[in-house]
Amino acid sequence: MSLSNGVRGNLDRRKFLQGAGGSLVAGLMIDSLSSSAEAQSVTPESIVHAGASRPLTDKEKVARIASNSYPIRYIFKTHGNIGEKDTVAQMKKKYGEITMLDYPEFTKKTFPGVYKMDLWSSLFGDAEDDSQYVKSTIVGYDGTNRTVSEFDPSSASGRKWLEKMANKQVTTGTQCHHISNNAPRDICELDPEKRKVGVEVAKKWLDGAAILGAKSMRVNSGGPRIAPSPLPNASSYPKNNSIEQYLANCIESFKEMADYGGKLGVKVTLENHWGLTANPINIKIIIEEVNNPFCEASPDFCNWEHKYLMYHALQDLAPYAHTTVHAKYWDRWDQPDVQRNVRIMLNNNYTGVFALEYEAGPWDGIEGAQHLYREVMAAL
Numbered sequence: 350m351s352l353s354n355g356v357r358g359n360l361d362r363r364k365f366l367q368g369a370g371g372s373l374v375a376g377l378m379i380d381s382l383s384s385s386a387e388a389q390s391v392t393p394e395s396i397v398h399a400g401a402s403r404p405l406t407d408k409e410k411v412a413r414i415a416s417n418s419y420p421i422r423y424i425f426k427t428h429g430n431i432g433e434k435d436t437v438a439q440m441k442k443k444y445g446e447i448t449m450l451d452y453p454e455f456t457k458k459t460f461p462g463v464y465k466m467d468l469w470s471s472l473f474g475d476a477e478d479d480s481q482y483v484k485s486t487i488v489g490y491d492g493t494n495r496t497v498s499e500f501d502p503s504s505a506s507g508r509k510w511l512e513k514m515a516n517k518q519v520t521t522g523t524q525c526h527h528i529s530n531n532a533p534r535d536i537c538e539l540d541p542e543k544r545k546v547g548v549e550v551a552k553k554w555l556d557g558a559a560i561l562g563a564k565s566m567r568v569n570s571g572g573p574r575i576a577p578s579p580l581p582n583a584s585s586y587p588k589n590n591s592i593e594q595y596l597a598n599c600i601e602s603f604k605e606m607a608d609y610g611g612k613l614g615v616k617v618t619l620e621n622h623w624g625l626t627a628n629p630i631n632i633k634i635i636i637e638e639v640n641n642p643f644c645e646a647s648p649d650f651c652n653w654e655h656k657y658l659m660y661h662a663l664q665d666l667a668p669y670a671h672t673t674v675h676a677k678y679w680d681r682w683d684q685p686d687v688q689r690n691v692r693i694m695l696n697n698n699y700t701g702v703f704a705l706e707y708e709a710g711p712w713d714g715i716e717g718a719q720h721l722y723r724e725v726m727a728a729l
Contacts (some may be wrong), residue, residue, distance in 0.1 A: 410729040411462035413702055414722065415526045417675070418452055419469040420707040420714035425449070428476045429498045444715060449473060450514060453523035459715065460705070460722050465526040467673065467704035468561075470554070473500035473510070480506040487534065499532050502557030511560045518561070525561040526702050527647070527673040529620075530554055536571040537599035537625060544598060547571060551606050551617070558615045565616040565672040567647055568606060570599050570625040570635075595625055600638045607644035616672055618647035621662070627654050629662040636669050646670040650690040651679035651708060663690055667697035674701065676725050678717060679708035687721060691728035 422431045423440035426448050431437065447455055449472050456466055474481040483501045486494050501507045518524060533551035535543040551568050558566045572595045579587035606617045625631045632646050646669040653659050659682060674694060678685055691703065703725045707717030 405729055407462060407726070410726050411460075411464075413729060414460070414463050414725055415465035415467045415673070415702045415704040416452075416456040416460050416463055417467040417469075417529075417704045417706040417718065418449070418472050419467075419529060420705070420718050421452075421455075422469060422472060423714060425472045426476045427472060428474060428479075428482050428500075429471075431471065440713060440715075443713070448476070450517050453517055453521040456523060457521065459719065463722070464521075464523045465702055466523060467527040467529055467675075467702075467706070468525055468563075470500065470528060470530040470532050473502075474507065475510055478506055478510075480504060481510055485532075485534075501553070502560075503553040507557070508560070511557050515561050525558075525563045526565075527618075527704060528554070528558050528561075528563050528566040529675075529704075529706075530567050531569065533568050534571050536568060536602045537595045538571055539594060539598065544602060548602050548605055551602075552609050555606070555610050555613055555615050555617070559613040563615055565618050565645075565647065566610070567618045567620050568603070569622055570595075570619065570631075572599070572624045574623040576624050576627060576631075592625070592631075596631060596634060599625060600635055603635055603639045603644050604641065607639055607641035611641065611643040616643045616645055618645055618670075618673060620647045620649050620675070621652045621666070622649075627652075629658065629665050632666060633669060645672065647673045647675065649675040649677055649706065650687065651677040651682060651685055653682075656682055659685060660689065660693065663693050664697070667694050667699060670694070670699060670701065672701045674699070674703055675706040676703040676721050677706045677708055678710055678721055678724075680710040681708070687724040688728040691725055695728075 418425070423437045424444045424447055425431065426446050449468065452466065452468070452472075456463055481500055481504055482498045483504075485497050485499050487497055489495050502511060514525075530551075532554060533547050535547035536551070538544040538547065551566075555566060577589065577591035577595070579589035579592075582588045603617060603619075610617050619626055619632045619635060621627065621629060621632065625635075636644055636646060646666045648663055648666045648670055650663065651659065652675075653662060676687055676691065678687055694703075705718045705721040705725070707714055707721055710717055712720060
């Protein structure tokens with residue numbers, strides 16, 4: 350069988366699992382929900398919305414929603430700076446200060462019925478314990494280097510914190526569903542040593558994700574923030590050798606991470622961010638070439654380079670997403686239609702979770718996330 354036929358066969362199998370009533374996928378989803386008391390009454394018929402014979406109950410709807418710590422980052426006590434000082438001060442004055450260990454209870458109080466959580470990597474750990482963190486040098490948006498302090502899930506103290514967070518989930522009846530991770534870098538880097546380090550960081554975080562019971566973890570592709578452009582060759586027809594090499598490296602890295610994540614039961618996901626993954630076709634290429642059920646897409650409703658991608662590109666990526674998407678409102682675009690995006694996912698037999706990731710607009714982070722909660726509930 351040729352590679353193209355093998356990939357096509359794999360995708361056909363995925364579509365089969367998504368369609369035909371979705372009973373197998375729904376059964377797997379039920380298993381993933383069974384540890385929470387609120388989920389005990391959820392049935393396969395309610396999880397698979399497309400073609401459902403009746404409307405979902407509110408309890409069935411909230412089983413499809415996760416809170417997201419990213420838009421609420423300003424009120425967290427952190428080991429480094431998160432956001433503008435004035436914004437942080439205003440938000441903490443209005444809502445108080447919390448840590449990640451407080452976030453499960455915050456989720457339950459702020460989003461009635463919701464017990465799943467999407468946790469941002471930059472908010473992990475005890476901010477007062479330096480032993481849980483490592484220093485990293487990253488390239489900022491302006492191209493200059495800066496040093497950041499990041500949680501190390503492989504440290505002894507970091508692992509103890511993860512176990513404490515896992516226990517907190519048990520006592521509150523909450524679940525870490527997804528980790529939006531910025532720590533692994535250089536995944537498609539041309540320097541083999543840098544790429545190796547990036548993959549090893551991802552593996553450490555996958556170990557940590559497994560402790561928390563996460564179903565999936567985002568890993569950014571790395572590489573240039575603006576993808577390299579094609580150049581004319583001798584015949585003046587454009588050719589892009591640079592992006593081909595970045596893609597080849599990214600594919601190899603995600604193969605290794607998916608194999609590792611598969612042993613732990615944690616999927617690695619690609620989100621439409623900068624660089625390679627700003628173009629949805631690159632996400633499709635990587636997933637199809639990796640050809641592993643533990644590598645999939647986790648689309649974000651608004652992280653696009655132009656307005657025509659907002660709905661059309663989501664339609665293209667929807668069949669490659671099974672576990673997590675970011676239901677986002679961002680005033681970068683004129684009135685982004687959250688409900689339309691939810692329906693795009695449902696019409697593609699998506700049975701996963703919608704995480705409430707408000708970016709920017711007329712509300713603060715908490716108000717914006719609550720707006721998304723209402724929008725997703727209405728669309729479901």
